[in-house]
Amino acid sequence: MDLTYTAEEEQFRQELRTWLAENIPTEWTVPGYWATLSDEESFEKRREWEARKTAAGFSGIQWPVEYGGRGGTPAMKAIYDEETVRAHAPQTVNVLGLTFLAPTIMAIGTEEQKAEIIGPMLRNEVIWCQGFSEPGAGSDLAAVATRGVLDGDEYVVNGQKIWTTNAMHGDKIFTIVRTEAGSEKHKGLSMLLIDMDQPGVEARPLKQMSGASEFGEVFFTDARVPAKDCLGEIGQGWRTAMLLLSFERGASGVGQYTEFRRQYDEIVAEAKRFGRAEDPVARQELARCLVELECLRYHAMHILTQVEQGRDLGSESSMTKLQWSEAFQDLWEAFEHVLGPEATLSAPRPDVDLSPFHAQDHWSRSVTIWGGSSQVQRNIVAERVLGLPR
Numbered sequence: 001m002d003l004t005y006t007a008e009e010e011q012f013r014q015e016l017r018t019w020l021a022e023n024i025p026t027e028w029t030v031p032g033y034w035a036t037l038s039d040e041e042s043f044e045k046r047r048e049w050e051a052r053k054t055a056a057g058f059s060g061i062q063w064p065v066e067y068g069g070r071g072g073t074p075a076m077k078a079i080y081d082e083e084t085v086r087a088h089a090p091q092t093v094n095v096l097g098l099t100f101l102a103p104t105i106m107a108i109g110t111e112e113q114k115a116e117i118i119g120p121m122l123r124n125e126v127i128w129c130q131g132f133s134e135p136g137a138g139s140d141l142a143a144v145a146t147r148g149v150l151d152g153d154e155y156v157v158n159g160q161k162i163w164t165t166n167a168m169h170g171d172k173i174f175t176i177v178r179t180e181a182g183s184e185k186h187k188g189l190s191m192l193l194i195d196m197d198q199p200g201v202e203a204r205p206l207k208q209m210s211g212a213s214e215f216g217e218v219f220f221t222d223a224r225v226p227a228k229d230c231l232g233e234i235g236q237g238w239r240t241a242m243l244l245l246s247f248e249r250g251a252s253g254v255g256q257y258t259e260f261r262r263q264y265d266e267i268v269a270e271a272k273r274f275g276r277a278e279d280p281v282a283r284q285e286l287a288r289c290l291v292e293l294e295c296l297r298y299h300a301m302h303i304l305t306q307v308e309q310g311r312d313l314g315s316e317s318s319m320t321k322l323q324w325s326e327a328f329q330d331l332w333e334a335f336e337h338v339l340g341p342e343a344t345l346s347a348p349r350p351d352v353d354l355s356p357f358h359a360q361d362h363w364s365r366s367v368t369i370w371g372g373s374s375q376v377q378r379n380i381v382a383e384r385v386l387g388l389p390r
């Protein structure tokens with residue numbers, strides 16, 4: 001494992017750092033700034049930011065130049081993640097499209113799909129949602145019941161999706177749909193790319209415990225999708241879905257570490273302010289979190305090295321998911337323990353506003369669920385890494 005970056009990569013870091021310093025509004029660097037905005041305000045500001053960043057050549061760092069990317073190395077993407085987090089830049093609004101769908105289209109899309117979808121996605125003109133989960137099919141993705149029936153050269157889609165991130169802002173949704181009547185489990189499924197702006201698609205927000213509605217339910221009632229908007233072969237949706245999900249792997253751990261470490265420092269500052277920094281139990285808790293975060297950092301560097309060397313991470317990505325999600329959750333549990341009962345009040349003292357901390361604390365509860373729950377990740381590690389029986 002080589003922990004140094006090349007001269008070209010360091011030059012990229014400087015270029016990006018300078019651009020970020022000149023373009024990030026000062027108020028964004030105030031902790032918890034984004035939590036003070038409504039869903040709409042936050043979304044629009046982030047969308048506008050993305051467009052500016054793309055115009056400056058700082059999007060699609062690892063994408064080939066022919067698709068509008070920068071043709072960079074995995075290390076450059078890691079530098080990008082690190083520097084954008086450091087500069088308090090917001091996360092992309094088109095995360096599902098950019099992370100999952102774009103590389104899948106580059107790998108198996110038709111020439112028409114490549115030409116029509118990738119550019120507008122990169123410029124955030126078209127926001128993508130992921131329609132995999134259903135009320136009866138979350139971890140068990142093969143249980144999807146949404147149906148697609150061929151009618152001329154269009155599929156007619158009926159069914160329901162749930163927990164759809166960006167449901168209220170989405171322009172298009174990539175879905176897993178049962179296109180072979182009577183088929184079971186992973187057979188007879190197709191990945192359809194559906195236009196959400198049509199009468200047969202209704203998105204309803206779901207209220208989270210934080211008060212926000214980052215996700216919602218999507219109902220399809222005779223929604224129509226041209227047959228050419230199937231990604232991968234018809235009936236091979238399971239294979240397409242597995243390829244798409246494999247793009248969750250990668251080098252983003254470096255950025256995650258940087259973000260979590262900043263939050264850790266903020267929690268330590270609050271512990272001092274609340275006079276809890278001398279408490280031996282609180283100190284032990286914070287020390288344990290720091291050790292966990294440093295393990296995450298070295299794991300992220302290990303993964304980055306693997307990706308740089310072109311190795312397939314395989315089931316190791318489940319270990320990564322477990323590690324970062326549980327380290328993040330432990331960090332926010334430490335916040336609750338260290339601050340004690342006062343952690344539950346958004347304004348425990350006249351000069352203290354803990355609401356931005358609460359937003360992170362609430363969000364941390366979800367990370368061991370989405371992208372594959374911890375229990376399911378542990379099953380994968382048990383069976384495929386350790387070779388234990390089912």
Ligand SMILES: Cc1cc2nc3c(=O)[nH]c(=O)nc-3n(C[C@H](O)[C@H](O)[C@H](O)COP(=O)(O)OP(=O)(O)OC[C@H]3O[C@@H](n4cnc5c(N)ncnc54)[C@H](O)[C@@H]3O)c2cc1C
Pocket residue numbers: 096129130131132133134135136137138139140162163164165166215366369370371372373374375376379
């Ligand atoms: C913030 C957030 C955003 C999301 N965004 C999206 C999105 O954009 N698009 C989308 O399609 N989905 C999205 N999801 C849904 C997410 O992928 C599912 O919640 C997840 O896959 C779990 O499915 P489920 O909720 O149906 O729970 P279930 O699958 O019903 O699981 C319930 C419990 O049983 C456990 N369990 C299930 N099967 C097993 C097993 N075989 N072995 C051991 N334990 C098991 C699970 O770990 C869990 O604890 C999002 C979820 C959240 C929380």
